[in-house]
Amino acid sequence: MSQKLTPARVPTPGKILSREIEVRGWTQKYLAEMMNCAVLTINEIIKGKKEITPEIAMKLSQALDTTPDFWINLEVQYKLHLVSKDNKVN
Incomplete structure (x- = not known):
């Protein structure tokens, strides 16, 4: 099986942040x-x-003891998911 599996839903960075705060x-x-x-x-x-x-990612990383890359990557991956979803051929 060589079919690439992709998630049906990708959580928004905000959802991840909300869960972390909670x-x-x-x-x-x-x-x-x-x-x-x-x-x-x-x-x-x-x-x-x-x-x-990037500025917000830096502040989040300091407040939450993570890396700025973590937050930037969440944002980029979510945007890529949206773009790929919009460009799918039916």
């Missing part, structure tokens, strides 16, 4: 304060209305 028992406000950014920024990322920029 697991840590944090609020969006608390994370925003840690990142020195607006709560609206965190909320819009979670809702999928704002993308994770």
